[in-house]
Amino acid sequence: MITSNDIWVIGDKQIKYDLALLSKAHSMAEVCAGKVFAVMLYETDPDYCIRAGADEVYLLQGLEKIADDAAIAHALASLLRENRPGTVLFQATVRGRAIAPAVAALLSTGLTADCIDLKMEESGLLLQKRPALGDSIIAEIVCDKLRPQMATVRPGVLEDPTFQEKRTGKVSIIPIEINALVTKTGFMPAQSSELLSEAKIIIAGGVGIGSREGFEYLREIALQIGGCVGASRAAVDAGYAPYTWQIGQTGIAVKPNLYIAVGISGAVHHLVGMNASDYIVAINRDAKAPILQYADYAIVGEWRHILEQWFLSYQERKVCI
Template identity: 40%
Template sequence: MAGKALVVAEVKGGALRQVALEAITAGRRFEPSEVIAVLLGAGGLDEPAAALGRRGADRIVIVEHESLGAYTPDAYLQALLQVVEREAPEVIVFGHTAIGRDVAPRLAARLGAGMVSDAVDVRSEGGEVRIVRPIYAGKAFEVRTFTDRPAVLSIRPNNLPLPDEAAGRTAPVERLAVDLKDLRSIVREVVKKTAQGVDLAEARVVVAGGRGTKGEEGFRLLRELADVLGGAVGASRGACDAGYADYALQIGQTGKVVTPDLYIAAGISGAIQHLAGMSGSKVIVAINKDPEAPIFQVADYGIVGDLFEVVPILIEEFKKVKVS
């Protein structure tokens, strides 16, 4: 491929999302003449732009507009169409995030482009770029290729390696003024729930609880364990339905899909809908009183016991390791 690769780099809370860097890796595997990263927002994008330069972007395009401060489909789509018109990329790479899942197919439809979503690998074989994505709730994988250009691709977080960081490396930064017209929705105010800790979708360690947590006390233990490990807390659908955890933490077929290095499932039976959201984790540890719980069928390590006894022991042992 001799054309350009355009990476749509998402920023959250003023910081560059990790999957934006994984998208650079994906773009590179198409062997483009240039990897261009685009940042959309209302301002404050200089530091994320610098981070993209250190991680290997050849050029960065910053698009700032007051209507891009909070995500709306119309504003983002119009802005991206203007970037694509100017740059004429052969491949466009998104992170498979809430924003990427929404705007990427809209952009592909407007461009008449092929799209592969939720890719977990991008590799070159025999001169052809092959894209691997899970199907049937992660029970199987399919390999796709693009037969035409432009092509649109979204990458699942925590699956591709991060590009190497060079401390003194920089990339040219350009600012593109866009004209956004006839927006059907305008965000006047964003009211956020209080959120702390690591982003669940990109966490390297996830500690998840199910109905076996029995409520707030159980999740307090899980949050403490996650803090010790530098990870994030998740929940099963059952725990969310019972009111033990917010639906924003739900992992599963109707929630978030996570692929951390370590997944600790505490008090989760292992319904197929939950497994669809975490079975791609590199190491799975299950804690459950029921030795016949389905979660043990996918776990690399299993602990048969009461999480209220097991988790405090794990917390203390991990604290000792960190101190030593």
């Protein structure tokens, strides 16, 4: 594939990092006499991209509701086939990590994932630096035979963007039509492990919860009381909750003010992850469940019945207040 020394930066909804990558691309393009193209997958002000270093900005339209990374990869690959830049850079975000390898495969080229630095040679060869061998060395990787050379770059590793107020550039709106298998219908914020490890209130479910729907119920309660949801490993293994919610020896350790253990037996592997909580409330239908011995408040009974009573009166109290 005959290519130019142009550099394409695929902007992925993290404007701060996209602009830093554009500034980096600009300084590299000066070395190899190429142009910088910002290809934005989201609606954004193209002036920022130009001032950060883009010579041309492509605003791709029609992707707002598309949640199908493979379909986006196909659309990008056909744009790249038409325009043939020498270098294509993505953010190593969740989406960038999904789309970039698919694009590389479609173009039969290589990809260096998770770079921490990039350098351009005059010839247009990209030196891609990333940790390797269990982070014990920094490897410098080149893709000397295939084009485009592609890399994802870890967000936050590059210097802040430098803006040149007087820069000018061209802006093109490119409508993209995609027959996506997956479209976005709504948005539900995910609960990350970081949030869970810092939560002051945790309501954690075990296999006794019995279903994903049961965990949805716990989540509704957690939202109401300003807490997070946790899970035992057995509940995660049963597919009721994601691994990021797992608390215990092979999950995360938590230390909230209030830990409500629901349908959890209290195996030692679970206890090590939560027994530093200030107050533990345990709900279990088995009066002999070990967790009840560790609880400040032990409630024996069917979990749903107890929670419905408890949170109904909590809501009523809130209305009264």
